[in-house]
Amino acid sequence: MSRILRVAVLISGAGSNLQALLDARSREGYAIVGVISNRPEAAGLARATAAGIPAVAVDHAAFPDRPAFEAALDTALSQFAPDLIALAGFMRVLTADFVARYEGRLLNVHPSLLPAYRGLRTHARALAAGERWHGASIHYVTAELDGGPVVLQGRLAVCPEENEETLRARVQALEHRIYPQALGWIAQGRLRWQDHGPWFDGAPLREPLLIEETETCPS
Ligand code: GRF
Numbered sequence: 001m002s003r004i005l006r007v008a009v010l011i012s013g014a015g016s017n018l019q020a021l022l023d024a025r026s027r028e029g030y031a032i033v034g035v036i037s038n039r040p041e042a043a044g045l046a047r048a049t050a051a052g053i054p055a056v057a058v059d060h061a062a063f064p065d066r067p068a069f070e071a072a073l074d075t076a077l078s079q080f081a082p083d084l085i086a087l088a089g090f091m092r093v094l095t096a097d098f099v100a101r102y103e104g105r106l107l108n109v110h111p112s113l114l115p116a117y118r119g120l121r122t123h124a125r126a127l128a129a130g131e132r133w134h135g136a137s138i139h140y141v142t143a144e145l146d147g148g149p150v151v152l153q154g155r156l157a158v159c160p161e162e163n164e165e166t167l168r169a170r171v172q173a174l175e176h177r178i179y180p181q182a183l184g185w186i187a188q189g190r191l192r193w194q195d196h197g198p199w200f201d202g203a204p205l206r207e208p209l210l211i212e213e214t215e216t217c218p219s
Contacts, residue, residue, distance in 0.1 A: 005030040005187040008082035010073075010090040011037045015044020017088035017109055020176035021183065022051050028184030034080035036073065038092050054080070060092055070098045084186060087141065088179070096143035104193030106141035109179050111171050113153055114139060118146035123167045126158070134158050134167060136175045137208065138182040140198060149198050150208040151191060154178040159217035170213065178211055 007030050009018050018035060025032055035048035040057035048055035058076050063069040069092075077085065087108040099106060112122040114137040126134045135155040142148035154174030158167065185191035191200050198205040 002189075005183070006033045006081060006083045007031065007086055007183060008034045008036065008077055008080045008084075009048075009086045009088050011035060011042055011044040011088050012039050012091040013042050013044060013089050015042065015047045015089065016172060017175055017179055018044045019047050021086060021088065021180055022047065022053075024180030024184070028180050028187055030084075030183050030187040033082060034077075036076050038069070038073075038090070044089070066093075066095050067097070070095060073098075074101075084183070086179070086183065093145060094141065099141055099143050102141075103196070104140065107151075107182065108139055108141050108146075108148070109175050110137045110139060110146050111168070111175065113137060113155060114146060114150050123164045123171065127162060127164060127167060131158055134171060135213075136171050136178060138178055140193065149205070151198050151200070151205060152178050152182045152185075152209045152211065154211045154213065156213035156215075157217070161218070174211070174213055181211070 009021060009032055011018050022032060032053055035045065035053055035055045037045050037057050038060040040059050045055040045057065056076050058072050060069045063072060083105065085102060085106050087106065112126065113133060113135045117125050133155055135153055137150045138152040139150040140148040154177060156170055156174060182191065191198065
């Protein structure tokens with residue numbers, strides 16, 4: 001019998017994506033075995049505790065450099081023996097060494113339709129550019145920031161009266177749908193990492209899978 005996928009979640013803040021992953025775990029068939037925040041004050045830690053899941057802070061500010069922080073992160077992670085590490089609003093750049101140690105086992109959610117708008121302030125930049133489409137991406141993490149293979153995207157049409165806040169809220173609602181979906185596919189063995197890349201249903205995944213938002217703009 002195959003055992004359940006063990007997921008550790010790394011956060012830095014509110015943890016709404018963590019909550020979505022928690023809420024969907026029995027439906028999608030994975031377990032969240034631990035939550036780690038690099039910020040001790042992150043509100044998301046309480047969400048884990050409320051769900052009865054071990055939550056620990058590894059405060060990056062307490063370490064002299066990135067490798068020292070990551071060594072402590074490694075130690076904290078190893079207690080949870082995760083199969084997969086889900087970055088959910090985790091706001092630290094990971095070194096190439098760390099990423100290489102966890103190749104194919106690190107996923108991230110990013111608030112844009114990658115490869116467009118890597119980095120920060122994605123909603124403001126998409127609006128300023130007059131984009132018609134925007135959304136969120138789930139991707140495997142590589143040493144290139146926000147540059148790893150994208151496996152699933154949630155896409156929406158930008159509305160005429162949109163501002164940064166409305167767009168952020170709509171994109172976050174999509175994040176909360178697509179992240180549990182991607183983990184569910186991994187738990188079911190449909191999505192996997194093989195030969196240094198993602199595979200879906202037994203074939204290399206050449207283009208991200210797509211979920212469209214169905215709601216229409218307010219008239
Ligand atoms: C999300 O919008 C994510 O895409 C971005 O940071 C935000 C984290 O939100 N990288 P939360 O902590 O999951 O509520």
